Amino acid sequence: MPVTIKVNEETFTPRQQAVLTAALDLLVENGDGLTMTAVARRASCSKETLYKWFGDRDGLLTATVQWQAAKVRMPVVDRSHLNAKALRLSIEQFARDLLTVIVGEVSVTLNRTAVTHAAQEKDSLGLIVLENGPLAIRRRLKPILEAGRDARLLRFDSSEDAYRTFFGLVVRDVQIRLLLGDKALTQSNIEANIEADVKAATDQFFALYGAKANNA
Amino acid sequence: MPVTIKVNEETFTPRQQAVLTAALDLLVENGDGLTMTAVARRASCSKETLYKWFGDRDGLLTATVQWQAAKVRMPVVDRSHLNAKALRLSIEQFARDLLTVIVGEVSVTLNRTAVTHAAQEKDSLGLIVLENGPLAIRRRLKPILEAGRDARLLRFDSSEDAYRTFFGLVVRDVQIRLLLGDKALTQSNIEANIEADVKAATDQFFALYGAKANNA
DNA sequence: CCGCTGGCGTACCGTACGGTACGGTTCTAG
């Protein structure tokens, strides 16, 4: 019952990772209709093993989400020599990574699962996704923004506000529409426009927070 | 089995509305742990009646979501005489309404339910929420934006892009964090800042799309 | 007063699924 909280570098054996992969696949395919029996069959393992390793269904779900979420690694941009061009490229890269991740099928599935979970006062999954999603972005983006400000390339009072504006400009209504299953947003449809959207968002961000207003 | 699709003005009797209210209350309280038995008990009606009226569980859920979603009515702003001040007030009002709705407990619950539903290729609820949420905003906002453009108060190529930017600037990361159950966002916490956020978003929107850049 | 319809309450059924038990098999250690 007291499932060992997998804090951070919980190392899963390859076999366990295979199980988690199977679980994730099932999650992506069948939505939250994830069955212990189904996972066991897909992973060619016994249910007893599942319970031995992960405690219960929630434990398996948590491990899966956590394990996958931790794999999303935003590239760290170096903020050593910051000129205008480098800053812009960094921001743009952030926007690109953010959009690419959010649009991905895995991300949509994970977010849906976490939201579902949060709808039953079991907020553990929600917190994990939150931590590895928006908050991770924030942690990584803020230093860059502040470096930009120190270099007089950006202008803002609160880096928190700047980050949230950035998030809004990039994500817009895409994520919620994907979560709600908007058929008008096909994968290919979005991916084709990612570059344009990234550029637009970056332009807008600099228009709002650039030290000198640039009317692109 | 063929649940009659409640297209639009499906008039529910007062008794039925009471049932739907009960269902909505349970949804808000217990998340998606909505049980037919629980609804019947709460509404003091029999399960048989529920099935007679709504067909099955999904039918009840759909009716509830649809009925509630339809109650969210954005005030229509008159776009007869558009000066800069009136336009700004309209936009601001939109931002305020949008944020207020999105932040509300009912909205969070409905969106969570719809997302959960969408996670099981049953996208009906997702479509309903989508239709009455983001898309409703879009339908109502676009004419105003275009009127603003025609009056040379706004400048943009695509009203679609302008709408989406507006959405992003207003909503930012608030909705997804609420859906994921972020404890740092308490109801009161947000509501206290709504006015400031609304003003900031409006300022930013006009900075990006105003005919003349105003450096507020 | 009689019968009928609508709806309440409850008991009931079937099933799906979380969780457990157990026999059989492979692998490793000594």
Place this chain on the structure above:
DNA sequence: CTAGAACCGTACCGTACGGTACGCCAGCGG
């Protein structure tokens, strides 16, 4: 070769819940 651990496969149990059946009462037209 033997003992034991790990694990697979499967059968099994308990329960929760969607959905149905039925008995009962209230209101109402005749």
